Amino acid sequence: MTVSFAAGALTVSALLALSTYVAARHYLVDQRERIATRQAFVDASVVRDGLLTAGARESDVIGSVSPPASSDILLYRDGQWFSSSLREGSASVPPAVLSDALSGTASLAWTSTSDGPGIVVGVPLPAVRGEFFEVSSTTELAGTLSTLSTVLLISALVTTLGGALLGRAAARRLVAPLDTISGAAANIAIGKLETRLPGTDDPDLAVIVGSFNAMVETLQDRIERDARFAADLSHELRSPLTTLKASVDVLVRRRHELSDRGQQALDLVEGELERLRQSLEDLLELGRLDAGVATLDLAPTDLGDLVRHALMERHRGTDPLLILAGPVPSSGDATPLPVLVDKGQIHRALLNLFTNADVHGEGLAAVTLERARDQVMVFVDDAGAGVEPTDRERIFDRFARAGSRGSRPGSGLGLSLVVETVQAHGGAAWCTESPTGGARFVMRLPLLMDDNDAPDRDSDAGAQARPGDGVSHGHPSDAVQPATGRSS
Numbered sequence: 001m002t003v004s005f006a007a008g009a010l011t012v013s014a015l016l017a018l019s020t021y022v023a024a025r026h027y028l029v030d031q032r033e034r035i036a037t038r039q040a041f042v043d044a045s046v047v048r049d050g051l052l053t054a055g056a057r058e059s060d061v062i063g064s065v066s067p068p069a070s071s072d073i074l075l076y077r078d079g080q081w082f083s084s085s086l087r088e089g090s091a092s093v094p095p096a097v098l099s100d101a102l103s104g105t106a107s108l109a110w111t112s113t114s115d116g117p118g119i120v121v122g123v124p125l126p127a128v129r130g131e132f133f134e135v136s137s138t139t140e141l142a143g144t145l146s147t148l149s150t151v152l153l154i155s156a157l158v159t160t161l162g163g164a165l166l167g168r169a170a171a172r173r174l175v176a177p178l179d180t181i182s183g184a185a186a187n188i189a190i191g192k193l194e195t196r197l198p199g200t201d202d203p204d205l206a207v208i209v210g211s212f213n214a215m216v217e218t219l220q221d222r223i224e225r226d227a228r229f230a231a232d233l234s235h236e237l238r239s240p241l242t243t244l245k246a247s248v249d250v251l252v253r254r255r256h257e258l259s260d261r262g263q264q265a266l267d268l269v270e271g272e273l274e275r276l277r278q279s280l281e282d283l284l285e286l287g288r289l290d291a292g293v294a295t296l297d298l299a300p301t302d303l304g305d306l307v308r309h310a311l312m313e314r315h316r317g318t319d320p321l322l323i324l325a326g327p328v329p330s331s332g333d334a335t336p337l338p339v340l341v342d343k344g345q346i347h348r349a350l351l352n353l354f355t356n357a358d359v360h361g362e363g364l365a366a367v368t369l370e371r372a373r374d375q376v377m378v379f380v381d382d383a384g385a386g387v388e389p390t391d392r393e394r395i396f397d398r399f400a401r402a403g404s405r406g407s408r409p410g411s412g413l414g415l416s417l418v419v420e421t422v423q424a425h426g427g428a429a430w431c432t433e434s435p436t437g438g439a440r441f442v443m444r445l446p447l448l449m450d451d452n453d454a455p456d457r458d459s460d461a462g463a464q465a466r467p468g469d470g471v472s473h474g475h476p477s478d479a480v481q482p483a484t485g486r487s488s
Contacts, residue, residue, distance in 0.1 A: 006161075009167075014156055020152055021145075032136075036071075036119045048125045058077060058082045062082055065084065070137040073134055074134070074135065077129065078129070087113075092133075092135045094109045098133075107122050121133065233283075241273075252266065285421075299340070300448055301339055301343050301346075303378070306350060311354065314351060339376060349422060357381075360382075361383060362382060362438070365381040365383045365434070366379075378444075380442075381434040382440075418443070428444045429442065
């Protein structure tokens with residue numbers, strides 16, 4: 001809009017300046033020609049009267065005339081030229097003017113003088129058998145037109161600048177509501193459904209604001225209703241699922257009484273039932289998070305201990321995969337990596353990441369803990385082929401599968417639950433590429449800082465990494481490697 005206003009102002013001012021200049025030039029030139037013609041006839045009559053005097057010489061007669069300072073007189077008589085000054089000669093008289101004078105016709109033409117452009121007026125003097133010419137310099141007219149053009153040009157530029165400033169002010173005023181709407185829409189897109197547009201006194205905008213807020217209200221109600229439905233459905237399914245689980249457990253205890261085919265069927269039912277139970281638990285937890293009814297039992301916790309316990313639970317042994325990287329406190333510190341989290345939810349999220357690496361990534365390769373300023377990063381590397389860049393965001397969608405991972409068992413809810421849980425704790429989770437070539441899943445949580453614990457100025461800038469930036473942190477080659485020997 002600013003450019004449009006500036007272009008419009010430039011066009012209008014240019015047209016106005018051009019028309020003004022053309023009109024002014026035409027008027028000034030016409031006036032100058034009239035003055036030159038009138039002065040030439042006056043001086044010609046003086047010269048004629050002087051030459052009619054007996055014994056008068058041409059040079060004396062011309063010298064007795066007092067033309068304006070910017071004018072010179074030329075007389076052509078009996079084939080000879082006479083001039084009132086040395087500045088101008090017969091070369092200043094165009095052939096057409098000379099021819100008209102010789103034929104008895106007065107005429108005017110523009111010519112070149114020693115001072116620049118000028119006007120020459122030819123007047124025939126038949127009474128004395130001569131032709132009178134007066135050459136007038138138009139230097140002052142050229143200066144006036146030059147000044148006028150400069151003033152008009154400056155005026156056009158000032159007008160253009162004023163138009164641009166006016167357009168910018170108008171654009172800000174007109175676009176400000178759009179910026180507000182854009183910001184509100186961006187907040188809603190990232191899940192802040194409570195966002196609303198502020199009221200306005202503008203009657204035109206009031207309709208838009210009201211419609212927008214009503215739309216968001218309807219959207220929020222629908223999302224919350226869907227979330228409550230999923231949570232309620234998952235809750236209602238727990239009772240029959242529990243009954244099924246108990247029944248299958250009874251069959252498992254009587255497994256020896258079944259035939260081989262019966263045992264195979266029982267194993268299949270038991271595995272699928274466990275998968276259904278896990279999916280139902282994930283759905284129930286996601287429904288709580290979506291509906292905003294999930295409560296966080298926050299407590300100061302050592303994230304390193306949480307990671308170790310999750311590794312031991314998943315791999316039924318010690319934690320040889322754990323790597324400490326970056327400026328972490330000594331192992332003698334009671335809380336080397338303190339975070340304020342719900343232990344159960346973060347433990348579940350870690351288990352989901354480890355399970356995802358084992359099931360979909362050819363096995364868990366390494367888990368790296370890294371402190372970066374006021375945040376702590378957990379890197380989970382697998383031994384698979386990695387995740388395509390185009391799928392690294394989509395795999396966090398519910399029931400999403402990517403590449404060869406889509407053929408593996410699983411509900412497709414584990415990673416969704418991870419990102420929802422971490423975001424509820426003020427952190428973030430994303431997928432990138434592992435330095436070893438596989439997939440790397442990153443969990444970032446804010447450190448619990450006390451009054452005397454300032455962020456480490458020399459720590460890695462990895463805390464500034466954003467989801468999806470593809471920046472790897474805590475390269476195993478830079479980490480403190482544990483003792484060899486792995487358990488699974």
